[in-house]
Amino acid sequence: MVKPVTIKDIAQHCGLSVATVSRVVNNKGAVRAETVEKVEASIKALGYRPSMAARALKSASSMTLGVIIPSLTNPVFAETAAGLQQRARELGYTPLILSSDYDDALELSAVENLLAYQVDGILLTVNDAAASAALQRLDEAGFPYCLMHNVPRHRVAGYIGVDNFRAAAEVAERILAQGHTRIGMISGEFIRTDRARDRHAGFLAGLKYAGVELAQLVQVDPVNATGLQQALTAVYEQSGESPTAWFCSNDLLALAAIAQLERMGKQVPENISIVGFDGIQAGALRAPALTSIRTPNLDIGSAAVDLLLAQLNETSADTGRKLGYELVTGGTLAAVAAGPSTDPESGNTPDPHL
Amino acid sequence: MVKPVTIKDIAQHCGLSVATVSRVVNNKGAVRAETVEKVEASIKALGYRPSMAARALKSASSMTLGVIIPSLTNPVFAETAAGLQQRARELGYTPLILSSDYDDALELSAVENLLAYQVDGILLTVNDAAASAALQRLDEAGFPYCLMHNVPRHRVAGYIGVDNFRAAAEVAERILAQGHTRIGMISGEFIRTDRARDRHAGFLAGLKYAGVELAQLVQVDPVNATGLQQALTAVYEQSGESPTAWFCSNDLLALAAIAQLERMGKQVPENISIVGFDGIQAGALRAPALTSIRTPNLDIGSAAVDLLLAQLNETSADTGRKLGYELVTGGTLAAVAAGPSTDPESGNTPDPHL
DNA sequence: CGCTTCCATGTAAACGATTACATGCTGTAG
DNA sequence: CTACAGCATGTAATCGTTTACATGGAAGCG
Numbered sequence: 001m002v003k004p005v006t007i008k009d010i011a012q013h014c015g016l017s018v019a020t021v022s023r024v025v026n027n028k029g030a031v032r033a034e035t036v037e038k039v040e041a042s043i044k045a046l047g048y049r050p051s052m053a054a055r056a057l058k059s060a061s062s063m064t065l066g067v068i069i070p071s072l073t074n075p076v077f078a079e080t081a082a083g084l085q086q087r088a089r090e091l092g093y094t095p096l097i098l099s100s101d102y103d104d105a106l107e108l109s110a111v112e113n114l115l116a117y118q119v120d121g122i123l124l125t126v127n128d129a130a131a132s133a134a135l136q137r138l139d140e141a142g143f144p145y146c147l148m149h150n151v152p153r154h155r156v157a158g159y160i161g162v163d164n165f166r167a168a169a170e171v172a173e174r175i176l177a178q179g180h181t182r183i184g185m186i187s188g189e190f191i192r193t194d195r196a197r198d199r200h201a202g203f204l205a206g207l208k209y210a211g212v213e214l215a216q217l218v219q220v221d222p223v224n225a226t227g228l229q230q231a232l233t234a235v236y237e238q239s240g241e242s243p244t245a246w247f248c249s250n251d252l253l254a255l256a257a258i259a260q261l262e263r264m265g266k267q268v269p270e271n272i273s274i275v276g277f278d279g280i281q282a283g284a285l286r287a288p289a290l291t292s293i294r295t296p297n298l299d300i301g302s303a304a305v306d307l308l309l310a311q312l313n314e315t316s317a318d319t320g321r322k323l324g325y326e327l328v329t330g331g332t333l334a335a336v337a338a339g340p341s342t343d344p345e346s347g348n349t350p351d352p353h354l
Numbered sequence: 355m356v357k358p359v360t361i362k363d364i365a366q367h368c369g370l371s372v373a374t375v376s377r378v379v380n381n382k383g384a385v386r387a388e389t390v391e392k393v394e395a396s397i398k399a400l401g402y403r404p405s406m407a408a409r410a411l412k413s414a415s416s417m418t419l420g421v422i423i424p425s426l427t428n429p430v431f432a433e434t435a436a437g438l439q440q441r442a443r444e445l446g447y448t449p450l451i452l453s454s455d456y457d458d459a460l461e462l463s464a465v466e467n468l469l470a471y472q473v474d475g476i477l478l479t480v481n482d483a484a485a486s487a488a489l490q491r492l493d494e495a496g497f498p499y500c501l502m503h504n505v506p507r508h509r510v511a512g513y514i515g516v517d518n519f520r521a522a523a524e525v526a527e528r529i530l531a532q533g534h535t536r537i538g539m540i541s542g543e544f545i546r547t548d549r550a551r552d553r554h555a556g557f558l559a560g561l562k563y564a565g566v567e568l569a570q571l572v573q574v575d576p577v578n579a580t581g582l583q584q585a586l587t588a589v590y591e592q593s594g595e596s597p598t599a600w601f602c603s604n605d606l607l608a609l610a611a612i613a614q615l616e617r618m619g620k621q622v623p624e625n626i627s628i629v630g631f632d633g634i635q636a637g638a639l640r641a642p643a644l645t646s647i648r649t650p651n652l653d654i655g656s657a658a659v660d661l662l663l664a665q666l667n668e669t670s671a672d673t674g675r676k677l678g679y680e681l682v683t684g685g686t687l688a689a690v691a692a693g694p695s696t697d698p699e700s701g702n703t704p705d706p707h708l
Numbered sequence: 709c710g711c712t713t714c715c716a717t718g719t720a721a722a723c724g725a726t727t728a729c730a731t732g733c734t735g736t737a738g
Numbered sequence: 739c740t741a742c743a744g745c746a747t748g749t750a751a752t753c754g755t756t757t758a759c760a761t762g763g764a765a766g767c768g
Contacts, residue, residue: 002495002496004469049466049469049470050470051411051470051472052407052470052471052472053406053407053408053410053411053416053471053472054407054411056407057405057407057408057411062407071436072426072432072433072435072436072439073429073432073433073436073635075427075429075432078426078427078429078432079426079427081426082425082426082427082453085426085452085453094450094452094467094471095451096448096450097449097451098439098448099436099439112403113448115358115403116403116404116405116406117406117407117448118405118406118407141356142356252635252639255636255639255640256639258639258640258641259639259640259641259643262641263641281427281606281636282609282635282636282639285606285609285610285612285613285636286609286612286613286640287612287613287616287617289613
């Protein structure tokens, strides 16, 4: 373990003061071109890298952006993190990514942690924007942040997300257009995330608009989907009025539901239709492909970076934006009494009804 | 944006010196119990958090661990990151996660970046441990690190991974046991990662042991699997001697292959068997479940943290360890001429042959 | 009682950068 | 010829901690 090179070493090596070296490193202030070269040569020669710790200590900025996501392994947030990291890199920022494991207490401690690291701002997805201690802490401190995926009703410093309510309502419309009348929903627990709540509410609203009631609601633990098996088994044991179509509040849940239904001898979409929400890769990698709402996860990450930095530079008073989503037509949604009009073999045929 | 509370504010607030406050915060050195209480009260009252920047500057340790993974969205590395983050949190460390996007240059610049952040050590997965500029840089600097997933042949500071060669050889054995003789392999480009190379070599060795030659080798870009469609179409256009089983060097590739084969009208496993490598969740969420090698990704992350910290404390001269893997028996591998003995409907029936 | 020890606390010097201010030099206008 | 502007560079204070060393008082021991 060799001791790292400091700015003093550079100054000594090229016979100049630390001030001049600093000016060269940050190219700020007037320095003779000749001197710049000399300094840069020394930097190369000794392999100097300015200490972020010292820089953060003296100047207010650390060129670091804090990030809090509920899970690293959920593809939605992984993609968001990837998008944000890429954009941050382009702008010379380094993201400091923490996972909250969907836990309110960890959310808050992650915020405290990031604050201690003197990050310049925070990008985060909270469980429930309306009741987040972490968010409240940030608001109290007047600390710059931008929510990702949360689309809160109250005023916040910034947010980037999609309109879950409207998207779910469109899903309802789509399912209804296929002639389904007995329709269920599978969701993570509502108490946990505002997204799940919005999707539920939007779906209900979409059904209601057509005068249809939700036939079944199954709530499962969103992390490991326990309870799905029992719930579905129970629903289909009581023969008769069980749903012919299900809306799942995310794709992981949808895939788990399909696997479970197939294990129970039901065919998707011949017997039962399934629609997911997220548009993750695993849904597209199956045949027939999963019908779903694709959310622009990478863009949410990069747009959040841009919004946050605009906030830091006070270059805009923009408080947030809803990004567009896309209804991806897979093969897991079909007409209710599957006749020859619907071809379940072809996974990606555009739906002729819309 | 309120100015944060410093140790001086605390000292002033409770009429003590900064030294005493520091002693309380780090509970190091002798302090009267009464004083401790007084200080802690002030800390609570003012909401003080020590500045990591200042701490990192003064003391050598920043309690931060650098992490470099090839991709945030690949479930394998996402899981590894999750495992490592959890373990790090338990031990009071904060991980600083950077993605290299499978790019050698970014690998190196990530290392430089982390060094500037004065991380205490680095956990990383490189493309090719034998030819990594990043690794060389770390070795030259004598900087503590631990590789994850890479199992290099040469001496390194530390590594945690699985024996890809042996695992792939076992896959070959498994496939052969089902009576297949025309066997292909689909892999990411070998030039890119040592894992892909090891799996290829191991698979070949496993086949060779039984006197079988690899019938086909398809190499695709591992990030977006372009070329898979054309390659498989080409293989099966020339009727006759095409493979009845494929080993894919990771699960994402395996799922893409299955989807493509089904689009071509082939049934898995009735017509063609597929085995993956990784054991990602998406493989288990389909019916029949993907036959694969499950690597202990979370454990690789947490074990790497432990190994690195042992290195930092010079508490052990352990240089690395191979973790166990598990052959998961899904339904995508079946006997070559599928008779009534194999039931492709049930996704998780244990293979009766082994 | 006087000396040593030890404990609790304070003082001040680092750590490695940034930056306001000081300095000295050159060139040019009056 | 003087003076002042302006450029290139140096000096030193500062950011918020940690920590070696100093200090002062209480207790223990002969």
